[in-house]
Amino acid sequence: MRHEFRIRVGPASFRIGSEWRAPIDQMRALYAGYPEADFTDFTVRLEAVSFLRRFIRPSVAINGDYMLPDAAPLPLDQGLLAAEMGMNLQMALGWRRQLILHASAVERGGKALIMTGASGSGKSTLSAMLGRKGWRFMGDEFALIDPVSGDAVPYPRLISLKNEAIAALQTSAPDAHFGPLMQGTPKGDICHMAPPLDAVAGMQTRAKPALLLFPRFGYEPAIREMGAGEVFMRLTQASTNYVALGEAGFEALTRFVQQVPARAIDYQSGEQAEALVNQLWDELA
Amino acid sequence: VSGGAILARALRDPASVKTLDANGWTALFSIARAEQLLGTLAYKLSALDLPEAIEAAIADARLNAEYQHRTALWEADSARRALLDFDGTIALMKGTAYVAAGLKAGQGRHIGDLDIMVAEDQISQAEQLLLTKGGWEWVKEDAYDDAYYRTHMHELPPLIHKERDRMIDVHHTILPKTARPRPDAAAMLEDAIDLDDGLSVFSPEDMVCHCAAHLIADGDLTGGMRNLWDMHCLLSEFAERDAQFWEQLGSRARHHQLWSAVSRAARLSARLYGTQIPVSWAAPRWQDGWYIRRILARDGWGRGTGKIVQLLFYIRSHWMRMPPMMLARHLWTKWRKA
Numbered sequence: 001m002r003h004e005f006r007i008r009v010g011p012a013s014f015r016i017g018s019e020w021r022a023p024i025d026q027m028r029a030l031y032a033g034y035p036e037a038d039f040t041d042f043t044v045r046l047e048a049v050s051f052l053r054r055f056i057r058p059s060v061a062i063n064g065d066y067m068l069p070d071a072a073p074l075p076l077d078q079g080l081l082a083a084e085m086g087m088n089l090q091m092a093l094g095w096r097r098q099l100i101l102h103a104s105a106v107e108r109g110g111k112a113l114i115m116t117g118a119s120g121s122g123k124s125t126l127s128a129m130l131g132r133k134g135w136r137f138m139g140d141e142f143a144l145i146d147p148v149s150g151d152a153v154p155y156p157r158l159i160s161l162k163n164e165a166i167a168a169l170q171t172s173a174p175d176a177h178f179g180p181l182m183q184g185t186p187k188g189d190i191c192h193m194a195p196p197l198d199a200v201a202g203m204q205t206r207a208k209p210a211l212l213l214f215p216r217f218g219y220e221p222a223i224r225e226m227g228a229g230e231v232f233m234r235l236t237q238a239s240t241n242y243v244a245l246g247e248a249g250f251e252a253l254t255r256f257v258q259q260v261p262a263r264a265i266d267y268q269s270g271e272q273a274e275a276l277v278n279q280l281w282d283e284l285a
Numbered sequence: 286v287s288g289g290a291i292l293a294r295a296l297r298d299p300a301s302v303k304t305l306d307a308n309g310w311t312a313l314f315s316i317a318r319a320e321q322l323l324g325t326l327a328y329k330l331s332a333l334d335l336p337e338a339i340e341a342a343i344a345d346a347r348l349n350a351e352y353q354h355r356t357a358l359w360e361a362d363s364a365r366r367a368l369l370d371f372d373g374t375i376a377l378m379k380g381t382a383y384v385a386a387g388l389k390a391g392q393g394r395h396i397g398d399l400d401i402m403v404a405e406d407q408i409s410q411a412e413q414l415l416l417t418k419g420g421w422e423w424v425k426e427d428a429y430d431d432a433y434y435r436t437h438m439h440e441l442p443p444l445i446h447k448e449r450d451r452m453i454d455v456h457h458t459i460l461p462k463t464a465r466p467r468p469d470a471a472a473m474l475e476d477a478i479d480l481d482d483g484l485s486v487f488s489p490e491d492m493v494c495h496c497a498a499h500l501i502a503d504g505d506l507t508g509g510m511r512n513l514w515d516m517h518c519l520l521s522e523f524a525e526r527d528a529q530f531w532e533q534l535g536s537r538a539r540h541h542q543l544w545s546a547v548s549r550a551a552r553l554s555a556r557l558y559g560t561q562i563p564v565s566w567a568a569p570r571w572q573d574g575w576y577i578r579r580i581l582a583r584d585g586w587g588r589g590t591g592k593i594v595q596l597l598f599y600i601r602s603h604w605m606r607m608p609p610m611m612l613a614r615h616l617w618t619k620w621r622k623a
Binding site (some may be wrong): 001011013015017038039040041043045047063064068092095096097243244245246 | 307308310311315316318319336338339340342344345348349351352355585587588
């Protein structure tokens, strides 16, 4: 391919090939300071949907080792998003070394806080915010749980901010490195933010999961206890490889649910969320 | 060297991967994934002492193959349970059959959909049971496609399971009805070998005939490397078990009107993977080189190359499947709908 970029994020490594320069340049800038990979676990290819569409209204098909047959192509100015989606897809469909939870994670004192929930729950924004307030950012998309040790394994890829979260973080973290603002994506406006330096420096340092939260944005502040059965079921749905891991996945998840206290929290602002997180962390973690 | 050739060499001579550098490994993994042969490759390489990063990726591929096999056998058993009242032979086909029968071709093999075969005059019975007792439903609601499958194809339109999102293809023979060779499907079911649970697999000769028909006489050679690897494993294992195998295979292939497909697949398998085939089978034909070229056409990023050769084989696949006038009508209908 014309342009190529290799990157290691936590335990996984990627080769990104692109027919255009721009997405690769954007990745190089945002992933500055990450270790480069030699052998890579996965390949992502950003290819023109047809020869003409490389030049005229360029349209990026997200291809690679694993592909979704019905994945819609993106316009070239969303090429960085295409690359990130391609990388996520490789992990979701191909990674078997750890149990993958669709969750964000931060660490303090060797212990990990894991936050999971549907898109729009705020888990990504919360992890970015906490990552600037004394916590070490471990990842905003996938929390990796080692099936042998039970540890959370860092996967600090770029933080994907959506809609209102973009302005919020640009205000509260003006010194952070932001990618281009991509408007009108399938998920609204998206802007990528480079994780803090300590997140990259510490991306080989694992942590013991100590608290699991199910945040929900837009409701009166509240804390709700959750039964182990509900937590287990919701985590099986939040995992992309639970079924594929078979018995090892079942054991890892069972142990996780038995050992890690879980709460659902509702909040309407970052300050509220932070207060709830600190309160629960002091009580439970 | 084409990407396909790199993968073929690794499968044929696993120790050869020792000379690969990091870029070579990355390319090999992408090529193997594109050919759906990574699980197979992982099995072939597991005895070697390799760098840690490679071993970790290989372990992932093996875990994934185990998962696919578990799922495939579960799907087969689900079909068996739905078909408890079915009073005929139910033969598993392709990957699921290789794994269920414990054949070397099953080791690490990628398995997607479940393929089974039943007698043509019993296929509606099987269909009804799968729909009413098994929880499968139609994928396509398109009347033309549905009618096309039922009139001209060797299988029902694909069914998908309501809850598990897995497909089942129910065949009554191994090639479209419109293809020139007319394999003896009744004999295939007659001679199928019972597994101990009520399901069956084809006899060794028929398994090879089906594999070759699928590769050579149906389709545009997409997935040809995997198909030929199946061929290589089946031929090698059966020939080692039974000294009469080649002779029996030759006469069975002629009976099914598949001699040309079977002998060509055997030659290609020998050429690509070093299968030991009898001297009388080995005389090359001029087209073989084009087949090899088409099958190996892939670059180090896992992309298919050689678009023109690909297109020619695509046209050939339609040509073989249906007579020219029918092809014209079919493409016209498809084109109008697109």
